[in-house]
Amino acid sequence: xxxxxxxxxxxxxxxxxxxxxxxxxxxxxxxxxxxxxxxxxxxxxxxxxxxxxxxxxxxxxxxxxxxxxxxxxxxxxxxxxxxxxxxxxxxxxxxxxxxxxxxxxxxxxxxxxxxxxxxxxxxxxxxxxxxxxxxxxxxxxxxxxxxxxxxxxxxxxxxxxxxxxxxxxxxxxxxx
Numbered sequence: 764x765x766x767x768x769x770x771x772x773x774x775x776x777x778x779x780x781x782x783x784x785x786x787x788x789x790x791x792x793x794x795x796x797x798x799x800x801x802x803x804x805x806x807x808x809x810x811x812x813x814x815x816x817x818x819x820x821x822x823x824x825x826x827x828x829x830x831x832x833x834x835x836x837x838x839x840x841x842x843x844x845x846x847x848x849x850x851x852x853x854x855x856x857x858x859x860x861x862x863x864x865x866x867x868x869x870x871x872x873x874x875x876x877x878x879x880x881x882x883x884x885x886x887x888x889x890x891x892x893x894x895x896x897x898x899x900x901x902x903x904x905x906x907x908x909x910x911x912x913x914x915x916x917x918x919x920x921x922x923x924x925x926x927x928x929x930x931x932x933x934x935x936x937x938x939x
Contacts, residue, residue, distance in 0.1 A: 766851070766928070767925040767927065767928030768855050768919060768923050769919065770926060771924050773855075774919060774924060777832065777857055778857055780832050781832055781858075786833055788815050788830065788833060789812040789836070790812050790814035790835065791815055791831050791838075791853070792809075792814055792815070792816045792839075793817050793841065793850070794816060794818045795841045795842055796819060796842035801840050808898075809838075815834070817830070824849075827852065828852055831856040831858045836858065836888070836908055837860045837861070837888075838860070838861045838862075839860050839861070839863065839880070841864075841879040843865050843866065843878060846880060851882070854887055854915040854919050854923075855915075855919040857915055859887070859888040859907075859913035860887055860889075860915065861901060862880055862883075863879075863891055863897075864878055864879045864891065886914045887913065887915040887918055888915060889901075889903065889904040
């Protein structure tokens, strides 16, 4: 079972805050266990945007959440994992994400396949697998934001809220 993130009342509160807030930042960048040159590439692409970078292990969680609520979109430069709490929190604040995915990880000489965002749907944003597709995918992503096509918190409501996780846990026990 994945970890639950926020209760439903908090998700509704984030929706209200996002609709009432003015964006101080165009972009929140979340950087975790990737090469610095990938971050540099994204920084250069965003040179006309106001952004704030959060590097894994070097930020306060409250700051990540509050910044996500005053940002237009997020970019995740992450690694393969079970889906980190930070990504779920960003989705829970209804922040559309542009994800530079990583499908392969090397752990003690063993190649492991996965993804940066195992819990995902098209309402969350856009995923790319390489930097070569950044420009065209990013333009489409921004256009979809303008058209209000993203509602990432719906995934959290459907799969990762505390209430949904409790329901899943009961289901697992009942069907053991």
